[in-house]
Amino acid sequence: MKDTKKVVLLPLDERPCNFKFPYQIFDSEDFIIDRIEPLGDKKIPADVSEVSRMLKEKCKDADIAVLAMDTLLYGGLIPSRLHHFTKEEVMERLNLLREIKSQNNNLKIYAFQCIMRCPKYSSNDEEPDYYEYCGEQIHQLGNAIHKEKLGISSDYNREELLSKIKKEDLEDYENRREFNRSFNLEVLKLAKEGVLEFLIIPQDDSAPYGYTAMDQISVRKEILENCLSDKVIVYPGADEVEMTLLSRAMNEVMVKRPKVYVKYASVHAPYLIPSYEDRSLGETVRYHIMAAGCIQVDSVSEADFVLALSAPARKMLEAVTQPASNADYDVERNLTEFVYAIETYISEGKPVTIGDNAYANGSDLELVAILNQKELLLKVAGYAGWNTSSNTIGTALAEGVKYLYYGSNKKHMEFLLLRYLEDAGYCGFIRKEITEKELPALGMNYFDIKEQNGVVSELVKKYLQDFADTKLTSITKHILIEDIKMPWRRMFETDITVSYR
Structure with missing residues (x-):
């Protein structure tokens, strides 16, 4: 790379996949990743005023910005499904990007904004509280409504589902979707105006029919009507998109x-x-x-x-x-x-x-x-x-x-080690083992292990070391597991610090 590039990164949330992975892969002496932090804590949003202040300050002399719009507008991915902001408040944050671009016209802004998901299961772990009792029914209702609009028969009875969902809960859910969809469309205007270099609208936990698919149709219609297909794309994903946009930015810097x-x-x-x-x-x-x-x-x-x-x-x-x-x-x-x-x-x-x-x-x-x-x-x-x-x-x-x-190089090797430990060791085997064999005796469960750094972290470290010694025998001599955390105090994800030796 001929010149050093400063890249401002606004992560989707504080989990390692969003906060650490992009930095671990791309940060280098001539492609410097400057992350905005601190962020939130699962359902607790980041301080959106402070995020806006830091973003404006850091972008003054930056070459590239990779931005999670859900963090800028709502304080993070999970808070985007739970917030009570007014449209005026959110629009003010959106307009900040127009101001930032006007102050640094050479800044290339790559952004992404999720279409709000609609999980097929009942759980309030990452959704509003009422999703615990009627999440599956809301998902099925979306399927029925969408297919009815298309003239396709559905496996679900709309009236039967409506009888199982409290009216106020469904109104809240559909109002949230309308609110977020309206800002999916507002962000498209930034792409049309040239404020955004490129925009990805990923679908988190998507399905062919349902609320999310219907929102996608509205977004696609706007993209087509404004001839934005070369600047805005819609496809499945979420937690990997920062890495995708950093790849695109690096390729454009390399003119390749x-x-x-x-x-x-x-x-x-x-x-x-x-x-x-x-x-x-x-x-x-x-x-x-x-x-x-x-x-x-x-x-x-x-x-x-x-x-x-x-x-x-x-x-x-x-x-x-x-x-x-x-x-x-x-x-x-x-x-x-x-x-x-x-x-x-x-x-x-x-x-x-x-x-x-x-x-x-x-x-x-x-x-x-x-x-x-x-x-x-x-x-x-x-x-x-x-x-x-x-x-x-x-x-x-x-x-x-x-x-x-x-x-x-060493950073490349360490990220590979991390993937084998986390994806193969933890996700492929250890997560299930600890959940079934260790948590009951500790009075814990998959969704609640009480702490980020404690007895479960120590168990994960012990199991990971055994996995490395027995299943990664060709590289175990290079693996030094330094620390384990459980960022959202549950079993789904872990935060592993590993060094290559």
């Missing part, structure tokens, strides 16, 4: 559009609709690659790097159910040939980044075992296998982009 060849473990995988998503994997991958400022190509020879995806043939299962002894994974997916190809590409000098999206919410432990046996774990340009398929793909692509320009 990297060519990416996609290698699937199954010829049927491109047609699979991944869990928690609303469209085929093949189409979603093309969105991710384009959003990252890259282009998909049809041959390995013309590619700058390879994105290797481990997805099954048809139905994607949860990582806790593995090994999946069925045709989708064992017959119509050729994992042996998949790793053989990865090994071949690497031996020929072609960088390979692995998006291990065989399962939702964790790595494919069989794949990790083969990579370990063949001593490929630290020879890849990237690896990810966490949460949704889109989270995994966006992370793996970001690693590939950074590797393309900077190659392998």
Whole structure:
């Protein structure tokens, strides 16, 4: 990179995937990531006034800004579903970006704003309190309403569902959706005016029909009517988007559009609709690659790097159910040939980044075992296998982009170690083990482990060390687990500090 670039990053929230991963991958001497902090704490929003003040100050001399609009407008991802702000208050924060751009016209602003999700289960862990008793019914109602509008029969009876949801709760939910959707449309105006260089509108936990899908239609209509398709894209995702936009920014600074060849473990995988998503994997991958400022190509020879995806043939299962002894994974997916190809590409000098999206919410432990046996774990340009398929793909692509320009170094190795420990060790195995075998005796449960740093953190560290010693044998000598935290005091995510030695 010819000149040092200052990049202001406003994360989606304080979880490691949003606050740490982008920094760990991209921060360097000539691409300096300046994060805005402190943020909130799960349902407690960030101080939006202080966020606005810091953003304005930091952007005065910045070259690039990557912004989570949900943090700027509402204080974070979860607070975006719970807030009681007026439209006037939120509009004032939105207008701040017009002011910032006018004061620093050379600043390139890359932003993203989620379409509010509608989970299919009843839980108030990340939603309003009433979602605990009627979340599943609200999701089903959205499906019924959407299909009714389209003239399609639904499996759910609208009137029956309405009888199970309190009127005031449904009004609150639908009003929140209308409020947030109105600001999805307001943010589009920033793209049209040229305030935003590029905008992603990701769908968190999406589905083909329902409230979220209907909101997507409204947003798409506005994009088409204003000819914004080259500046605004809509696709499944959320927690990986900061990394995607940093990839795009880095590629534009480097004046390069990297060519990416996609290698699937199954010829049927491109047609699979991944869990928690609303469209085929093949189409979603093309969105991710384009959003990252890259282009998909049809041959390995013309590619700058390879994105290797481990997805099954048809139905994607949860990582806790593995090994999946069925045709989708064992017959119509050729994992042996998949790793053989990865090994071949690497031996020929072609960088390979692995998006291990065989399962939702964790790595494919069989794949990790083969990579370990063949001593490929630290020879890849990237690896990810966490949460949704889109989270995994966006992370793996970001690693590939950074590797393309900077190659392998200590930070690269440490992020790989982190992914194997967290995605394979914790998400793929340990999370379930501790939840089932340890928490009951401690008087805790999956959603409440009381503290960020305590007895559960120590258990996770102990289990992770054993996993490293027994399952990551080819690289365990390089792994130094320094600290473990449980950021939201629950089992879903963890915060691992690991060093490469």
